[in-house]
Amino acid sequence: MLSEERILRQLSQAGYRITQPRRAVVRALLEDDGYSNAAKVHERARLYCPGVGLVTIYRTLDLLSEAGFLRRIHSQDGCHGYAPIQRGHRHHLICRRCGAAVEFKGCDLVPFLDRVSDETGYRIEEHLLELIGLCSTCQELSTPCPHSQEPSPRSTPGHDDEK
Amino acid sequence: MLSEERILRQLSQAGYRITQPRRAVVRALLEDDGYSNAAKVHERARLYCPGVGLVTIYRTLDLLSEAGFLRRIHSQDGCHGYAPIQRGHRHHLICRRCGAAVEFKGCDLVPFLDRVSDETGYRIEEHLLELIGLCSTCQELSTPCPHSQEPSPRSTPGHDDEK
DNA sequence: CTGCTTCTTGAAAGGAGTTTTCAGTAACGG
DNA sequence: CCGTTACTGAAAACTCCTTTCAAGAAGCAG
Structure with missing residues (x-):
């Protein structure tokens, strides 16, 4: 440090x-x-x-x-x-609905980073990982974001794959 | 898509x-x-x-x-x-010296993401990974960034650990 | 197709955050 | 302790983004 x-x-x-x-x-x-x-x-x-x-x-x-x-x-x-x-890796886990952010440390990325480093020739010194999803509260409630311009409750489009 | x-x-x-x-x-x-x-x-x-x-x-x-x-x-x-x-995962590998950015796809994060998801209760839908380091050119040349305020060539502090 | 409702738009003004300018100040080598 | 010059603070400028509001058009009802 x-x-x-x-x-x-x-x-x-x-x-x-x-x-x-x-x-x-x-x-x-x-x-x-x-x-x-x-x-x-x-x-x-x-x-x-x-x-x-x-x-x-x-x-x-x-x-x-x-x-x-x-x-x-x-x-x-x-x-x-x-x-x-x-200061150690610091990763961010963000809820896309309510914006709640959790930070956590520690990750298993080293092997992956080594591989990328080999492939690209870059010497990787830092990484920033941002995870985006739904926090448990927003999963349960599925409440729409309090957003000014929302004329009515909207369903978020599912991420079902369309082939 | x-x-x-x-x-x-x-x-x-x-x-x-x-x-x-x-x-x-x-x-x-x-x-x-x-x-x-x-x-x-x-x-x-x-x-x-x-x-x-x-x-x-x-x-x-x-x-x-x-x-x-x-x-x-x-x-x-x-x-x-x-x-x-x-669009598929899109990861960014950025050189902190010259700013060169490489994008690459594919990653091995799934097990890691699963673990985080378990621990936090978040449903993780997306992730964004940004890698920062030195590209091969900048590693070799070690040329200082063309930056206005630099009064003289500066050595970047090494990341050798200090305990 | 026509008209109505109201969601959406563009222009202008407003605002937050960051950078530039410049004269005064203070760090540091001598 | 002195002189050089890098550094600082204040103000202004700038960039990027948001809010406001009257005018326009999307989509529904008829």
């Missing part, structure tokens, strides 16, 4: 200056359960560097992302979350 | 009206290699329905997504792409 010190040291070695805002962002990221977005990082970073601006958050996130300490991730609703690398 | 006719028929059965803009969007989506974003869909949909506005594209994409014909997906740089469902 990457520590604040190690990240800062590597940034410094790479020629970047170690500033209060950057310290604050790194600390905020590591503390925030390894899963954040710009606004959350900003809020938390201000605890350590009160005057830090949102712009600097974005710049630092870019920097860390570019330097390989951070990965942009994407959730179904919003966009551009960030997560530190090497 | 879902056809234009089938999608439109199911929309109609669900109570939605079949309009020229909706036809155009469905056609555009299916033609665009099953992988698009709002702007691209708009551009292509105008071939079939010249006056169609971007707003309608968004609404129709939402509609199709809501109805289960479409899934929002996310690429590393931009956001909110769309892909028709039932």
